[in-house]
Each structure stands twice: as structure tokens, then as C-alpha cells.
Amino acid sequence: xxxxxxxxxxxxxxxxxxxxxxxxxxxxxxxxxxxxxxxxxxxxxxxxxxxxxxxxxxxxxxxxxxxxxxxxxxxxxxxxxxxxxxxxxxxxxxxxxxxxxxxxxxxxxxxxxxxxxxxxxxxxxxxxxxxxxxxxxxxxxxxxxxxxxxxxxxxxxxxxxxxxxxxxxxxxxxxxxxxxxxxxxxxxxxxxxxxxxxx
Amino acid sequence: xxxxxxxxxxxxxxxxxxxxxxxxxxxxxxxxxxxxxxxxxxxxxxxxxxxxxxxxxxxxxxxxxxxxxxxxxxxxxxxxxxxxxxxxxxxxxxxxxxxxxxxxxxxxxxxxxxxxxxxxxxxxxxxxxxxxxxxxxxxxxxxxxxxxxxxxxxxxxxxxxxxxxxxxxxxxxxxxxxxxxxxxxxxxxxxxxxxxxxx
Numbered sequence: 001x002x003x004x005x006x007x008x009x010x011x012x013x014x015x016x017x018x019x020x021x022x023x024x025x026x027x028x029x030x031x032x033x034x035x036x037x038x039x040x041x042x043x044x045x046x047x048x049x050x051x052x053x054x055x056x057x058x059x060x061x062x063x064x065x066x067x068x069x070x071x072x073x074x075x076x077x078x079x080x081x082x083x084x085x086x087x088x089x090x091x092x093x094x095x096x097x098x099x100x101x102x103x104x105x106x107x108x109x110x111x112x113x114x115x116x117x118x119x120x121x122x123x124x125x126x127x128x129x130x131x132x133x134x135x136x137x138x139x140x141x142x143x144x145x146x147x148x149x150x151x152x153x154x155x156x157x158x159x160x161x162x163x164x165x166x167x168x169x170x171x172x173x174x175x176x177x178x179x180x181x182x183x184x185x186x187x188x189x190x191x192x193x194x195x196x197x198x199x
Numbered sequence: 200x201x202x203x204x205x206x207x208x209x210x211x212x213x214x215x216x217x218x219x220x221x222x223x224x225x226x227x228x229x230x231x232x233x234x235x236x237x238x239x240x241x242x243x244x245x246x247x248x249x250x251x252x253x254x255x256x257x258x259x260x261x262x263x264x265x266x267x268x269x270x271x272x273x274x275x276x277x278x279x280x281x282x283x284x285x286x287x288x289x290x291x292x293x294x295x296x297x298x299x300x301x302x303x304x305x306x307x308x309x310x311x312x313x314x315x316x317x318x319x320x321x322x323x324x325x326x327x328x329x330x331x332x333x334x335x336x337x338x339x340x341x342x343x344x345x346x347x348x349x350x351x352x353x354x355x356x357x358x359x360x361x362x363x364x365x366x367x368x369x370x371x372x373x374x375x376x377x378x379x380x381x382x383x384x385x386x387x388x389x390x391x392x393x394x395x396x397x398x
Contacts, residue, residue, distance in 0.1 A: 003292070004257075004262055004263060004264050004265075004269045004270050004271060004291070005253070005254050005263055005264055005265045005269075006253075006265060007246075007249040007250055007253040007254050007265060008250065008254060008263060010246045010249065011246045011247055011249070011250050013246070014242065014243045014246035014247065017239075017243070018228050018231060019227065019228070019231050020224060020227065020228075021228075025219060027289060027292065028218065028219065028289070029217050029218070029219075029220075030250065031287070031288060031289045032217060032218050033247060033250050034250055034254060034263055034288070038251055040216075041247060041248065041250065041251045042248070042251070043213065044213045044216070044247060045244040045245075045247045045248050046244075047206075047209045047210045047212070047213035048210055048213065048232060048240060048243060048244045048247075049240065049241075049244050050206040050209065050210070051206055051207070051210050051229065051232050051233055051240065052237055052240040052241070054204070054205075054206040055204050055206050055207060055233060058203075063203055064203060064204055064207060064233055065203050065204055066203075066204045066205060066206060070203045070204075071203050072203060088230070089230060089233070090226060090227070090230045092203070093202070093226065
């Protein structure tokens, strides 16, 4: 016998089922929990449960929200003529953190991957097309993977007849990184996408 | 605004309040949770809550348990003449995993630290002394820190008049490590504790 309590074993298993948490960290978290008071544990578990009860998808952009439409779609300060298309809700968070984008978003909830059975019908692509009335630019901000690439091409082609601009975000050497540690594919893209130095 | 939902913000905060989980990991875990079904979330939060409702301290060894006394103290297969003293309940787990110790345990719930106000009264030392009737060896398996050292000395002194053996676990170069990367204090201890090579 390793654990002296079934509840401890179950809690370790629960923590282990989360991504990037191994068995050792799960144990540490469980024993940490055991040292906390009742209030802490109650607050923790109700915070997790309220995700399930309160959070739904915005019927416009399909980002997570508690109100319909979501605060970004409802905001009068956002530019409604430009939509940034992302794969997942956490990508919205990443772009919001830059503080540099003031348009709306559209979350696809995945990318095309025929081998895994992800066809356009599994993604929020139809829903994106239905939003094009007042839009003149759709920024494609998908991850620079093969699937992201294919999805980017697919959406750009769909929007071409509507005469909407469909730029993709740039790929290249990350700021603060060095050429020495940049892989060939990234460096190739950075060379291809070279831009004039403003002098 | 960064998060589009207060529940998401609260869940990120809840995960961030756990040790070794930074804000970025907390976000990842929260978005992972949002992608799971209701069952997964319910199972997760009830596993955490049952720690609070089901787990208590064993009235004999002060390890965490659901039954009184704990399975180790209740087991007839364990050697009741030898007690291994540890700082925290997770140390019991670490020793049980070796599969090499068949005695009982005693969890102090800390080590002496006068500066932080941890005196013998804050630890389960009185409770340890009350268990000495049939015991002839107390293994002191505290962490090799200054406080662990002081507590080891303190307990060894207390038990001396009872003529109970009080060995401490060995400190030295960890198996699989190399001398080159072992700090001076550890290497000094390894030299002092040198033992004959059986030939």
C-alpha cells in the first residue's frame, strides 16, 4: 500500500489528469491542499465548478463568456470592420495581452485536419462567413503548423469572392531570440517575408 | 479587459494559488478544464473536496488517513518495535515507495524552528514519547536542513534515558549523481560517514 487514504489517491489522480502535471507534482498539490483550511478548498473547488455552470460560448465570436454576446463583441469601442480569426479561446487572451488589436475576434475551435476527421463542418467557419456584412479585413492568426496553414488558405479562398482583405500574421524570428537558435523553417519564412528598413 | 469572463479569472487565480503553478500554467489548466465535459469537472472538484471531508490525522502516528487508526498503524504485518520519525505526511509516502521499511511511522508535522515560533509543543513530540512502550528503535528521517538537524538532536536526547536506539538516515552523494556536482556540505558528510567496503 502506498497511499493511506483513498481520497488522497483520488485527488492525486485528479491532479495528474491535468496537462503538464505529472504524478510527483500531483502529490505535492494534494498534500498542499491537505494543509489548507476548509475555506481554501471550498473556494478552489467552487472556482473550478463555476467554469462548468457559468461559462458558455459567445453566439457571435464563439469565445468563452458569461454574458451574451461576450464583452468584446458587445463593446462599442471595438472596430467592427476587422475580425481576427484564431484557433482557440486562449489565443484571444494572447492577442488581447498585446493591447494592440482593437477589432473583433472569431474562434474556430480547431483547425482543419482531415486525418483526425476535422472538416470545415466541425469548425465555426460557416459562422464566420455569416459575420461578413460590415467587415473589410479578416486577420488570419492561426498557429504556424501545417494544419494552421491549410486552414488559413481555406478561409482566404472562401473570402476572396467577397473582396475582403485576408492577411495572415507574420512568422519569423521571435523578438529576444537569436538566429543561431532559430529552426530552418522559421528562418526560411523570415527571409521570404523580409521587409524594407525604414530610414 | 483581458478575461472575457469572471469565472475564468477566478479559476486562473485558484490554480495560481497552488505551489509551482504560475499564471501561464494556470491559464492553460483553466482552458483545458473548459474543454472538458461536465462529468470530468464534477469528478475533479469532488476529488478535491473529499480531501476536506474524508481525510483526518491518525490518532497514533499523525499521518493522513480515512480510518482510525491508519492502515499502517492497524496492520499486523508491520514491525511494532521500530518507528520512523518524519517531518510531513508526504515523507511517509517517499519511504513507503522504497518498499524497504516495515516498521511504523510518526509524523511530527514540522521541525523545530524557534525563530518561526515552532517549539516542541507545536510538533507531535509528546505524542511520540507516549508510543515508546514496546519500541526499541526510532529512526530519525528528517530532512538534512539545520532545523532537521536540531530536531534530530533534540529527539535523540529525549529518548536517550529510555535506552532506545535513535539512528538517523544517512546523508551523502545521491545514487546516480556525481561527485563533481555534489555540494561541499554533502560531500563532507559523505566523507565523515564513510563505511567499510565489504570484500
